[in-house]
Every structure is written in structure tokens, then in C-alpha cells.
Amino acid sequence: MIRYRNVTKRYGALTAVEDLSLEITRGEFFGLLGPNGAGKTTIMRMTAALTAPTAGSIEIGGERLRRDRPGIKRKFGVVPQYSNLEGELSARQNLEFHGRLYGMPRRLRQERIRELLEFAELSGRSSEAAKNFSGGMQRRLMILKALMHSPQLLLLDEPTVGLDPAARRKIWDLLRNLNRGGLTIFLTTHYMEEAQNLCGRVALIDRGKLVRLGTVGEIVAEQGRYVRETFQAGHAEQCFFDRWEEAAQADLSPGEFRVREANLEDAFIRLTSRGLGD
Numbered sequence: 001m002i003r004y005r006n007v008t009k010r011y012g013a014l015t016a017v018e019d020l021s022l023e024i025t026r027g028e029f030f031g032l033l034g035p036n037g038a039g040k041t042t043i044m045r046m047t048a049a050l051t052a053p054t055a056g057s058i059e060i061g062g063e064r065l066r067r068d069r070p071g072i073k074r075k076f077g078v079v080p081q082y083s084n085l086e087g088e089l090s091a092r093q094n095l096e097f098h099g100r101l102y103g104m105p106r107r108l109r110q111e112r113i114r115e116l117l118e119f120a121e122l123s124g125r126s127s128e129a130a131k132n133f134s135g136g137m138q139r140r141l142m143i144l145k146a147l148m149h150s151p152q153l154l155l156l157d158e159p160t161v162g163l164d165p166a167a168r169r170k171i172w173d174l175l176r177n178l179n180r181g182g183l184t185i186f187l188t189t190h191y192m193e194e195a196q197n198l199c200g201r202v203a204l205i206d207r208g209k210l211v212r213l214g215t216v217g218e219i220v221a222e223q224g225r226y227v228r229e230t231f232q233a234g235h236a237e238q239c240f241f242d243r244w245e246e247a248a249q250a251d252l253s254p255g256e257f258r259v260r261e262a263n264l265e266d267a268f269i270r271l272t273s274r275g276l277g278d
């Protein structure tokens with residue numbers, strides 16, 4: 001569905017994305033995970049044809065992205081990192097506007113708006129100005145806007161940043177349902193919990209480079225399934241083990257260490273010596 005071939009993006013002396021080669025297949029729920037400044041938004045913006053790579057190429061559905069071929073934009077919907085809603089317009093008008101931009105006939109627009117608002121449980125508030133919506137509702141509306149023209153691929157840049165746990169779960173449910181219905185989803189996040197909950201495969205990136213690619217389970221298991229954390233002399237240390245028994249075998253008193261299952265964040269720290277941050 002998306003193929004990156006040796007994609008590099010430079011801003012002057014800064015290399016934001018370096019030699020990225022990656023393929024995302026149809027129907028996948030794929031996550032791009034990395035800390036602030038890793039290059040996530042740059043990759044998203046190149047995928048959405050908002051900015052061109054300095055080198056390399058990107059194909060979507062077998063067609064090479066080119067800015068002089070805007071037709072390809074119908075294949076995907078984009079949920080950017082920052083709001084793209086018209087605050088003064090109602091939820092319905094925001095969707096209406098997007099539908100017109102994509103040349104959808106009136107009957108189809110109306111049908112699609114009704115269906116989408118219902119799907120995201122926003123039907124009751126459809127006439128209210130978008131700026132009066134809560135953060136979670138605005139984010140849901142942004143997703144609906146991206147879906148308005150029925151794309152095959154949904155691109156989301158940090159779809160749940162700043163939302164409370166309940167609003168986040170609501171978006172997760174929405175995205176899961178869409179993916180089950182056959183939509184290919186590609187999202188960026190710096191929440192490992194989000195990637196762990198949603199994504200089949202993830203790519204870990206750090207400073208513009210692909211660090212690891214695989215399922216969450218594979219990436220974690222590769223580093224060791226269990227973590228032993230020791231707290232001694234005011235300093236904490238992590239060690240990785242494949243088996244619980246090995247991890248628990250320490251010459252320490254119970255208060256000085258604990259053993260738990262490793263997660264994606266542990267693996268990321270081990271691979272990069274850096275956390276995902278917030």
C-alpha cells in the first residue's frame with residue numbers, strides 16, 4: 001500500500017529522515033514510533049504529498065507520489081498533528097466542505113456525513129461549532145473529515161496526544177473498527193502503549209533512522225522478555241532476561257530489585273539509550 005525507497009529528507013544541514021526503506025501492506029495497522037524530533041511528522045508529510053523527499057521515492061497503491069499528480073490524494077485521508085478544523089463551522093459543515101473539495105455529489109455527501117457522524121457518536125452535536133467541541137470530539141471529527149471521501153488508507157499523526165484516557169480509548173476503538181473493516185491505517189505515536197494496543201507491526205525510529213521493524217512482541221522478545229530493575233545507592237539499572245527464573249536470581253534483598261515483563265519502551269531504551277519521552 002505504501003512503499004518507501006531510500007527516502008531522505010534534509011532541511012539545510014539537518015537530516016530529518018535518513019535513507020528510509022519500508023513497505024506497509026494493504027490492510028495493515030502500522031505504527032511509526034519515536035521520540036520528539038525523530039522525524040515522524042516529516043515522514044507523514046512526505047507520505048501525504050505535502051512536502052517532497054530530498055532523495056528517494058514513495059509509492060502509494062503502486063503509484064509514485066508526485067506533486068503534479070494530485071489525483072493520488074484521493075487514495076488517502078490525513079489526520080495531521082495539529083487541528084485542521086474550521087472552528088467557526090459546525091461539525092457537519094466541516095465535513096460538507098471537505099466533501100465538496102473532493103467533488104462529491106450532494107446526495108452522496110449527505111449520506112456519508114450521516115453515516116460518519118453516527119459512527120463516531122457525534123450525531124447529536126453535529127450543528128455545533130467545532131471550536132466548542134472537547135479535545136477528544138475534535139480529534140474524532142478530524143478523523144471523520146479524513147474519511148469523508150472514502151480513502152483506502154488513513155494517515156494519522158499522533159492522533160491521541162493530549163487526550164484523557166477515556167477519550168483516547170474511544171479513538172482506539174474507532175480506529176480498530178475501521179481497520180477491521182479493511183482500511184489500511186498508518187499512524188505515528190510516541191506512546192508505546194498506543195502502539196502496543198493497536199498496531200500489528202511497528203517501526204521504531206530515532207533521529208531520522210529506522211532502528212527496528214517488526215511486531216511489538218518480536219521487538220520486545222528480541223531484547224529479552226523480562227526486565228530486572230535494581231535500585232541501589234540512589235541509582236536504577238535495567239537488565240534483560242529471556243526467562244523469569246534468571247531475572248529473579250539476584251544477590252539482592254527484595255527491596256533492592258523487582259522483575260517485570262518487558263515492554264516496548266524498555267526495548268526502545270535498550271536500542272537507543274533514549275526513552276520515548278512525552
Ligand SMILES: Nc1ncnc2c1ncn2[C@@H]1O[C@H](COP(=O)(O)OP(=O)(O)OP(=O)(O)O)[C@@H](O)[C@H]1O
Nearest residue numbers: 011014016034035036037038039040041042043190
Ligand atoms: N520545516 C522544517 N524546517 C526545518 N527543520 C524542520 C522542519 N520540519 C521539521 N524539521 C526538523 O526535522 C526534525 C524532525 O522533525 P519532525 O517534526 O518530523 O519530528 P517528530 O518525530 O514529528 O517530532 P514530534 O514528536 O515533536 O512531533 C526535527 O529536528 C525538526 O526540527
Ligand SMILES: [Mg+2]
Nearest residue numbers: 040041042081
Ligand atoms: Mg510530529
